[in-house]
Amino acid sequence: MEQIKGLKDIVLNAHSTHLTHYMFTLSEYDLPLYMDSIGYNPDQESIDRTKGYPNFHWLQTLEGEGEFQLNGRLYSLPPGSGSLLFPGVPHSYSAKGGKRWSTLYVTFGGSLAASLLGSLGIRHTEWLHWNEDAPITSQLLSMIEQVKQDDDRTGLNASALLYRFLTMVKIYGQKGGRSSVYQHLEKLDPLLHWLDVNYGDPEIGLTDMAAQLDISPRYLNSLFRQAFGITAYAYLIRLRIIKSKEMMSFGDNKRSIKEIAQLSGYRDPSHYISAFGKAEGMTPEQFRKLHGLTP
Numbered sequence: 001m002e003q004i005k006g007l008k009d010i011v012l013n014a015h016s017t018h019l020t021h022y023m024f025t026l027s028e029y030d031l032p033l034y035m036d037s038i039g040y041n042p043d044q045e046s047i048d049r050t051k052g053y054p055n056f057h058w059l060q061t062l063e064g065e066g067e068f069q070l071n072g073r074l075y076s077l078p079p080g081s082g083s084l085l086f087p088g089v090p091h092s093y094s095a096k097g098g099k100r101w102s103t104l105y106v107t108f109g110g111s112l113a114a115s116l117l118g119s120l121g122i123r124h125t126e127w128l129h130w131n132e133d134a135p136i137t138s139q140l141l142s143m144i145e146q147v148k149q150d151d152d153r154t155g156l157n158a159s160a161l162l163y164r165f166l167t168m169v170k171i172y173g174q175k176g177g178r179s180s181v182y183q184h185l186e187k188l189d190p191l192l193h194w195l196d197v198n199y200g201d202p203e204i205g206l207t208d209m210a211a212q213l214d215i216s217p218r219y220l221n222s223l224f225r226q227a228f229g230i231t232a233y234a235y236l237i238r239l240r241i242i243k244s245k246e247m248m249s250f251g252d253n254k255r256s257i258k259e260i261a262q263l264s265g266y267r268d269p270s271h272y273i274s275a276f277g278k279a280e281g282m283t284p285e286q287f288r289k290l291h292g293l294t295p
Contacts, residue, residue, distance in 0.1 A: 022147050024155030032112035035158040037105075038144055044101045046094035055109040056117070057085040058169075059093070062137070064101035068093045070125065081129040082136070084117075084169070089125050104140050108162055116163075120170040128173035130180065139168050184227040187213070191220075199239050200265045206233055240264045241279045244272070248288055257284050 021039035036055050044066065059066075060082030068075040068083060069092045076096065077083060085091060087109075095101035117123065130136050143161045150157050174180045185192075191212045198204060209232050210220040217232075224232045244264040247255060255263075261272035276284050 020144065020148075022144070022158075024158060031110055031156070031159050033110040033116060033159060033163060034108060035155055035162045036107040036109055038107075038140075038147055038158065039105055040144060041103045041105070042100075044093075044095060044103045046092070048092040050090050052088040052090050053085060053107070054087055055107045056087060056113055057105065057107045059083050059085070059103055059105045060137070060140070062102040062104050064099055065096040066093050066101050066103065067096045075127055077127075080132060080134075080137075081127065082169075082173075084122060084126045084128070086114075086125045091125075104137070104144070106140065106143070106162065106165070108159075116166065120166065122170070126173075126175060128169065128175060130172045130174060134172035134180075134182070136165075136168055136172055139165055179226070181227055184223050188223055188227060195236060195239055199236065199243055200263050202265050202267050204236065204265070209233075209236070236265075237275060238279065240266070241276055244276065244284070245280075245287065248284065249291060260284065 020041075021037065023037045024035060040062070044064075059077070061077045061079050063079065065079070066077040068077060070089070075083070077093070143158070143165060146161060147158050171181045174183075191209055194212050195204075195209070206217045206220070210217040213220065215223075221231045224230060224235055228235055230238075241264070244260050247260050247263060257273070258269045261269040264272060266272035266275070273283055276282075276287070280287060282290070
């Protein structure tokens with residue numbers, strides 16, 4: 001909270017009664033993901049867009065509370081919440097109860113914008129909220145300050161910051177009553193540390209992993225899907241492959257493939273080679289040659 005307050009002081013002191021708005025001219029740079037505008041509105045006016053906005057539009061409450069009309073439904077936007085509006089979606093919004101409503105916003109587009117959001121699990125207009133200690137607001141405030149300092153008229157630096165912001169929304173944003181990715185990771189943290197130490201044990205199975213958190217295997221898989229998009233055992237296989245690559249890259253390069261397979265949790269080298277091939281598209285020996293590593 002102190003960090004957010006400090007950033008608010010830096011960004012807003014000179015603009016406490018004025019709109020802070022930055023737009024970018026990309027010139028010849030045709031970025032697949034670009035920031036169109038970013039800013040702070042100390043007294044958000046009512047907006048009615050019957051044809052929607054042409055770009056993606058993130059709007060969040062800094063102070064006060066807003067109300068949205070979308071598809072015949074009314075949504076509230078209190079502090080600690082934001083909306084990600086897709087292009088062309090009709091909507092309107094205004095301050096709740098006619099009181100002062102301060103907002104932060106960023107608009108963006110690009111040929112890969114929709115697919116990027118889809119990969120983050122956002123495929124249509126969403127309403128998200130977050131815990132008080134989440135860094136979403138501080139990140140957006142710092143982006144505004146960075147844009148101001150850079151005088152970045154091309155939008156190149158701003159667009160790089162945008163990618164970071166969208167991934168942060170994915171990590172900390174909550175939809176409805178569901179937990180955020182960060183909250184799922186917090187629940188999984190003891191198990192993830194345990195796997196970092198015990199991944200080389202070939203006896204580890206789904207039941208053993210669930211037992212570390214005293215939960216059911218089904219719930220464990222649910223947590224992994226929410227956090228990583230894969231099952232718990234698929235995570236273990238990926239971890240073993242990563243650890244084996246580290247052994248080949250940074251460890252004793254004189255180790256044989258058989259030894260690396262055993263240290264990575266595989267009893268049978270052929271099973272390891274098959275799993276490595278599915279994950280990397282090459283054999284362990286080809287990986288060594290590609291990186292100039294000789295056994």
